[in-house]
Amino acid sequence: MGSVSANELILDDLAEWLRRYAQIIDENKTYLTELDSAIGDADHGANMARGTAAVVATLDQAQSIDALLKKAGMTLVSTVGGTSGPLYGTLLMKMGMAAGNVVSLYPDQFGKAFRAGIEGVIARGKTELEDKTMIDALLPSIDAFDAAVADGAGLHDAIESAQQAAAAGRDATIPMVARKGRASYLGERSAGHLDPGAASATYLWDALADVTGA
Ligand code: ADP
Ligand code: MG
Secondary structure, eight states: OOOGGGTSEEHHHHHHHHHHHHHHHHHTHHHHHHHHHHHSOSOHHHHHHHHHHHHHTTGGGOSSHHHHHHHHHHHHHHHOOSTHHHHHHHHHHHHHHHHOSOSEEOHHHHHHHHHHHHHHHHHHHTOOTTSSSTHHHHHHHHHHHHHHHHTTOOHHHHHHHHHHHHHHHHHTTTTOOOOSSGGGGGGGGGTTSOOHHHHHHHHHHHHHHHHHTO
16 A cells, blocks of 8 residues: 555655556447547547556556656557557656656645646647546546645545546546547537546546555
């Protein structure tokens, strides 16, 4: 379990986070592919399972948080076939760059780094809220995390707030008409389905909650 008592995330916690994320993706790959079969090309589960399994193989090499996240991000870019690979890759690479050459992060530093990653996805994907993408889960989640930390919440509670906000953002994609990605080709017919990337993005917080015992 993580270093919750110290109220910070250390290098090992972040490696454990990505390990747990890979596990959750693997357990849910059929579900993710089902979601993608409704409004995409039925490969999101396979894409993410392939990419996150490759990431797990890189985790023991890193000596710092930036190295860990940059390597993980580059691995996603090179192993995930779909649009989601470069986007999740950008998320982790930008997060690593923002975190810097350190071996632990306080909650506010983690929030800042994660937000830099999300801003990287927004820039690369030219996305905004309500485009029916992973951003609809990610942006509210980091807002909730930062708000909880600013309110004086500990790591555990801030992660729980983010997890709930991500799930709410994910579920809010159901009625949306997609404006980005393959789902946008369907126009109005994309409404009524949960976005697969919003589902896989929510697992990031589920994994972190598991690892930190939140
Ligand atoms: P592909 O669409 O190439 O098959 P995936 O199926 O792996 O790739 O991923 C699809 C997910 O990627 C979507 O559900 C959506 O959340 C996300 N996505 C697609 N385009 C964008 C974008 N421009 N910005 C952010 N997320 C996007
Ligand atoms: Mg797809």
